[in-house]
Amino acid sequence: MKLIVNGRDEILDREMTILEFLQTKGIDPSVVVVEYNLDIADREKWGEITLKDSDKLEILQFVGGG
Amino acid sequence: MNDKLIIGGKEITNRFFTGTGKHPNNAIIPQIVEEAKIEVITVALRRVDLTSPQENILNYIPKDCILLPNTSGARNAEEAVRIAKLARACGCGNWVKIEVISDNKYLLPDNYETVKAAEILVKEGFVVLPYVSPDLMVAKALEDAGAAAVMPLGAPIGTNRGLQTKELIRILIDEIKLPIIVDAGIGRPSEAAEAMEMGAAAVLANTAVATARDPVAMAKAFSMAVEAGRKAYMAGLGPVRKEAEASSPLTGFLD
Amino acid sequence: MDFLTLLSPQAANYLEAMAQKAHRLTVQHFGRTVLLFTPMYLSNYCGNQCVYCSFSSNHRLVRKKLTLDEVEEEAKSIAATGLRHILILTGESQKHSPVSYIEDCVKVLKKYFDSISIEIYPLTTEDYTRLVKAGVDGLTIYQEVYNEETYDQLHPRGPKKNYRFRLDAPERGCRAKMRGVNIGALLGLEDYRKEAFFTGLHASYLQNKYMDTEISVSIPRIRPNIGGFTPKFSVPDRSLVQIILAFRLFMPRMGITLSTRERAELRNNLVRLGITKMSAGVSTEVGGHTIKNSTGTGQFEISDNRSVAEIKEMLLQMGYQPVFKDWHQLNGERAGEQLL
Numbered sequence: 001m002k003l004i005v006n007g008r009d010e011i012l013d014r015e016m017t018i019l020e021f022l023q024t025k026g027i028d029p030s031v032v033v034v035e036y037n038l039d040i041a042d043r044e045k046w047g048e049i050t051l052k053d054s055d056k057l058e059i060l061q062f063v064g065g066g
Numbered sequence: 067m068n069d070k071l072i073i074g075g076k077e078i079t080n081r082f083f084t085g086t087g088k089h090p091n092n093a094i095i096p097q098i099v100e101e102a103k104i105e106v107i108t109v110a111l112r113r114v115d116l117t118s119p120q121e122n123i124l125n126y127i128p129k130d131c132i133l134l135p136n137t138s139g140a141r142n143a144e145e146a147v148r149i150a151k152l153a154r155a156c157g158c159g160n161w162v163k164i165e166v167i168s169d170n171k172y173l174l175p176d177n178y179e180t181v182k183a184a185e186i187l188v189k190e191g192f193v194v195l196p197y198v199s200p201d202l203m204v205a206k207a208l209e210d211a212g213a214a215a216v217m218p219l220g221a222p223i224g225t226n227r228g229l230q231t232k233e234l235i236r237i238l239i240d241e242i243k244l245p246i247i248v249d250a251g252i253g254r255p256s257e258a259a260e261a262m263e264m265g266a267a268a269v270l271a272n273t274a275v276a277t278a279r280d281p282v283a284m285a286k287a288f289s290m291a292v293e294a295g296r297k298a299y300m301a302g303l304g305p306v307r308k309e310a311e312a313s314s315p316l317t318g319f320l321d
Numbered sequence: 322m323d324f325l326t327l328l329s330p331q332a333a334n335y336l337e338a339m340a341q342k343a344h345r346l347t348v349q350h351f352g353r354t355v356l357l358f359t360p361m362y363l364s365n366y367c368g369n370q371c372v373y374c375s376f377s378s379n380h381r382l383v384r385k386k387l388t389l390d391e392v393e394e395e396a397k398s399i400a401a402t403g404l405r406h407i408l409i410l411t412g413e414s415q416k417h418s419p420v421s422y423i424e425d426c427v428k429v430l431k432k433y434f435d436s437i438s439i440e441i442y443p444l445t446t447e448d449y450t451r452l453v454k455a456g457v458d459g460l461t462i463y464q465e466v467y468n469e470e471t472y473d474q475l476h477p478r479g480p481k482k483n484y485r486f487r488l489d490a491p492e493r494g495c496r497a498k499m500r501g502v503n504i505g506a507l508l509g510l511e512d513y514r515k516e517a518f519f520t521g522l523h524a525s526y527l528q529n530k531y532m533d534t535e536i537s538v539s540i541p542r543i544r545p546n547i548g549g550f551t552p553k554f555s556v557p558d559r560s561l562v563q564i565i566l567a568f569r570l571f572m573p574r575m576g577i578t579l580s581t582r583e584r585a586e587l588r589n590n591l592v593r594l595g596i597t598k599m600s601a602g603v604s605t606e607v608g609g610h611t612i613k614n615s616t617g618t619g620q621f622e623i624s625d626n627r628s629v630a631e632i633k634e635m636l637l638q639m640g641y642q643p644v645f646k647d648w649h650q651l652n653g654e655r656a657g658e659q660l661l
Contacts, residue, residue, distance in 0.1 A: 005116065006113040008116075031122040033156045040152060040155045043157075060112060061112065061122065061156075062110070062135065062153075062156060064123055065087045065111075066086075066110075066224075
């Protein structure tokens, strides 16, 4: 199954939720925000949304800026 | 004297705002906030690097700071709106500094797209602080749109060239009822003080602090300069005489 | 400086210092120029009973309304003096001088004048827009008196009783894209310091909100009129000067209009204090620019009977430029076409 995450192809070898995906990537879910297929995904739903082939994910976080 | 700046219902005492970009390391940020008593601080939103996740900048910002996420990276109104909504979804408040830049040479804000973004974001319930080139008609449009402040640039971003747009900013201060927060280009505390003496409501400087040899000391110097400038403004500057009072009487006919 | 302070009795002790600064600001923003215009009275039919006005429906006055031919004759006579800016006036009468009549007159006048201003009863935004389309570019409307109680007493009957509709008329004019809007209070009807203060605030509000309209104020003092109304408050020359200076210092770029209500010598002296527009060659009678003998049916008595040529000469003597035309309206022509 192939996703597009932050503009890049990402191959998944099994089905998983957004939350599981973040965990496998070592990302602390509490510090990011996720856009799922161009809509902001509610934090509470991350454990319920199962990723499908060709889904688009944007995972963002605050960084330094002026 | 109670001289608080009120934006989006929040009372702000320190009228010097700073940012979290370009610092040598993040650990310096809490020191800056503490030493310079920073109350409003900017952050940006970026994609997480999946190969090597970065530190969370929020860990370095004390919880009582007002977080002002910018929409940097946006090239038009639509992108700015998208970034603002994502920033709000992070759960750190509803303030946003609209920053739309479609010019890579001078990095000047796109006023037209900024007004469009402000109109949308105000309706969506954001506390909107748009970063613009100082233009009176644009500032009026932002006022009409319901922006919480207007943030005109003193000089192009990151140039440390000071209050190059002084005359235009003075017009905004005279004509616009919203707080005018001078943002970008301010290179030294004396320039921040000058903006405040003119009646600016606050000053935001990031590069000047982050690129100083001692950012903590520089942030403190800026806070002091901004406070001094504000006090001078409130005290009412004495008149500057251009010429000696004139010659032949104009009201002699009344005698 | 604080506008209220400038109007205070205390500030009257500093008139010379105020005058020097007002003069400097006026020259800085306008140069040494004065725009000249004249009023043309179209009709004196009126349904109002303003106690200070000769046109009041209470008075037995010969009522007259110019036909379009007469308008043209008046226009020719005025244009012959060199004037290119005109202010047309009527009493308030839907029957005798409705908007359609004004519109017809404007069509005639456009042939002779570059700028046409109206000083008529207050209109809706739609009607102002209609007149702007017809070629009107300026609106003059005085609140007469800002004090609402006094206003009510001085306007016992007629449509003018509606204080609010009149108060908002200048703003409607701005919305209708009038190029210039001129407001004022009739000095003498109330405490002139308060009235001047409200006039200034009104002007400042309009200027800030409608930056594409040039805002001006007039400082008319009450003049003798049929009915013999005696103003409750006297406004001495010294006070008139203070008001003009306060306006200029408060709003350096605002137009200040001076009428022939004031005598010639005083008018000459006021020019340097901040006046930017003056009427010249004036008659306040309907048809007054063409009739041979005055019938005494003017709106009020004027004090400066000088001709346009005489006013022009006076300004030149003082080192001022008399301006007869300060803009040209392009009616759908390409910009600059007239210059080719």
